[in-house]
Amino acid sequence: MIQHLDVDGVPTLLAPTGGPMRAGLTFRVGTADETLARSGITHLVEHLALAPLGMADYHFNGATSPVFTTFHMQGSEQDIATFLTAVCANLTELPTGRLEVEKEILRTEWSNRGGSPVEAVPLWRHGARDFGLTSYPEWGLGALTGDDLRQWAARWFTRENAVLWIAGDRVPAGLRLALPAGVRHPVPAASSALPRTPAYFVSGSRAVVLDAVVRRSTAASLFADVLERELFRALRQEGGLSYTTTAGYDPRGDGYASLRALADALPEKQDAVLGGFIDTLAKLRVGRIEQSDLDSCVAKREDLLGTAEVDAARLPAYACNVLTGERNLTIDEHRAELKAVTVADLHAVAWEVAGSALLMVPEGNTADWAGFVEAPTCSERIVDGTAYREREGDGELRVGVDGVSYVGPGGPLTVTYADCAVLLAWPDGARQLIGSDAISMRIEPTMFELHPGAIRVIDSQVPADRQVVMPARDPERIPQPRATESASRREPVARSWWEIPLMVVSGLAALAVGGLTALLTLGMFITETAEGEGWLWGVVVVGWLLTVILALPIVLLRRRRR
Template sequence: MIRQLDVDGVPTLLAPTSGPLRAGLTFRVGTADETLPRRGITHLLEHLALAPLGLADYHFNGATASTYTSFYMQGSEEDVAGFLTAVCRTIHDLPMGRLEVEKEILRTEWSSRGSAPVREIPFWRHGARDHGLISFAEFGLPTLTEHDLRQWAARWFTPENAVLWIAGDRVPAGLRLALPAGVRQPVPAASSALPTTPAYFANGSRAVVLDSVVRRRSTASVLADVLERELFRSLRQEDGLSYAIDTSYQPRGDGYATLRALADALPEKQDAVLGGFIDVLAKLRVGRIEQADLEAAVAKREDALASPEVDADRLPTCALNLLTGEPNLTVDELRAELNSVTLADLHQVVQEVTATALLMVPDGHTADWAGFTEAPTRSTHTVTGTAYQQREGDAELRVGVDGVSYLGPGGPHTVRYAECAAMLAWPDGARRLIGYDAISVHIEPTLFDLHPGAIHVIDQQVPADRRLPMPARPPEQIPQPYAAANRRQSQQRPAPAKRSWWEIPVMVLSGLATLGVGGISLLLTLSMFITDEADGDEGWLWGMVVVCWLVTVVLALPIVLLRRRRR
């Protein structure tokens, strides 16, 4: 049974375990609470808090997710107490001497993550803010200062905004959670970059992925298992089209949850997997849900609830529920909810899945034929302002008092200053404005006939806290118009090979000899056609003509070869 108590003002959940003592301290702050120019500040603070403990002998870890940050420890009572006490102390006395080192570590960590099939989905659903920020690189790392980190820690890492959970018999002796007072922070409201759903977008991944938002309840978690069984049976067992099939159900903390399903595909099987995936969704949408699948999904979850360690295993989830204001049900209440789920309940959740669906399809494919609308990749409006033409091309850039628009291939793209999530600024004058809807406008002064004051106008209109200074680019990385690029290439051509003194005399002699022999060859040829008499000597005369022309060609070769060499 889970008990709730208090440790230094931090709500604490305690449950017995037969295994080793483990504990976690979770704060209600994550990437969804950041802004794009400050993307990465929570992750950086987590790393700095753990940096002094890097050579400890016990097992510990930290994690930064979309809506929470947690610190985890497993070991003896003394180790757990020492670890959590040190974390709380270090969070508000960060080892700033390691600031640049940890920034480099985080940049390396991001670059080595690879491209998971689901990484782009939050970006497409939410845009460049709140829950969509987890798809973006940690843009804020280069500019984050000690002052920024101290302010962030003081706001979010407080006892009122934390929950401690302990899988063990008691609170470890000597544990102290010395955190400054604050307030509980609510989960940020989820924005949407999708004008309508169901929608789809194409991605370079070989997987088909369904992302949906449903009300948080046991029925939705059961549906995730039912959907996985249907996809596995159809795409793997029956048709042999897919190998990796997986579903997930993840509460968001605001009364809703994300339900996802994934099926991988070989390049030559992508059409079949996409079609089969949509067929399964259509089957569930019309209510064709197997009772056996429902019973199997409920039985699987009941088995987990029957585990002797069930309360200890539920502690991290219960801590998140307590942080976000969600109810924590007992094991008996959860079991009763599961056993009350009917096929009609599942069908109701399927309608929610369908209504909010965002489908990721492989490149070169669409899903409009199945009733999905293409997610927007261009803006529906443009701004009024001064128009600047592309130096070589038909594109146009408009700079107005309320935003900028690009009108050209793939456009229009518009970002209004009031809806600008971030502006990346390079020293050479290039700018990239990223809107809340994740549509961006990239401005290269070298490619447009911009007035010298145009960039200044943009800089003045974008709020200062949205600007991100970028490092200087090498000259070869700055785009140039086609003609300018050609001029630069011509200036970089290698110098001609060194010429020898004998080339001209040889070419003159070759030319004279060619003219002489060539003239004789021409006269002989004409005489053969003009004469009307035929005799037995005509054969050897034609042979002489052929020989003369071959000699002419040989004599002309030095001229051709030497001219090519000189060029």
């Protein structure tokens, strides 16, 4: 049974465990509370709070997710008291002396991310804001100051915005949670960048991924289990098409949950995996759900609920529900809800999934044949403004008083200044604007016939708190237009030994034939042509034609040599 206590004004959860003591301090703040221009601030606070602890004989760590940030550890009672007391002290007085060092560590951490197939999904559903920010690098790190971090910590890392959970028989002696006063913050509203669903987008990943938003319920969590079984059966056991088939259910704290499923594929089998994946979804949508599958999934859940460590295992999720105000069920209530779920309930969830689905398909495939609409990759609006031609291609950049548009291949793309989530600025003059709808536009001055004042207009119109200065680039990484051909840059044409002798012979022959033909022509005009000598005019015509033919090699060879 989970006990509800209070430690220094922080709600505390305590559950027994048969193993070593473990504990966590969870705050209701995450990446979804940030903006793209200041992304990484929560993660940086987490690192700074842990940095002074150095190496220890016990295991500890921190984690930042879209909605929560948690500091957790496993060890002795005294170790846990020392750890959590130090974390709270560091959050109250952030050790900013390691600010630049921790920034570099976070940049390294991002560069080593594995590139999961699902990384791009959030930005396609939510755009460059709230729950979509996990798809982007932590661009805000560079400009963050100690004052920025202290203000962020004072707002979010407070005792009213935290829950302590402990798997053990008591609260560790000597534990002090010296956190400032504050307020409990609600989960941010989830935005949408999808005009219509179900939708799909194309990715270079070798996997098919489903992302859906469903109402939080026991039936929805069981549906994820049933979907995983169906995908495993269809794509691995029967079709031999996939190795990994998974499905998961993740409540986001606002009464809804994200439901995701994945199936990997070899390049030559991607279309078959996509077809089998969509067929499985269609099967569940029409209600072809086996009672035996539901019974198996319920039995697995009940087995977990029957373990001695069930309450201790539930503590992290239980704490999150306390922070978001969502209901926590008792073990008996869990069992009752599991047994109450029917095939008809799963069928209703299948329709929810179908209505909100976002499908990631491998490159070279589409899903419009299955009723999915393509997620927008272009803008509907084009701003009025000064047009600057692209140095290569037929595109143009329009810089206006309320935004920037690119009109050309792959467009139109438009980002208005008011809706700009971030403006990335490089010292060489390059700019990248990303709208809150995730439309991205890169402006390379070397690739457009830009007036120098155009970049200044853009910089002056985007609010300063949305601008991020990027590090200087290697000159070799700055794109340049392809060099245009000109006579001065052409390679000289290789010349053969026979060209000049041929030109001399051709010239002499043309001169000889042309001279004789000229004399004959002059004689024909001076003297009267006797009857029967009209054929001489034919000789004149042939002579001049032969002269032209003999002179032609001279003309061609001279042009070639030039």
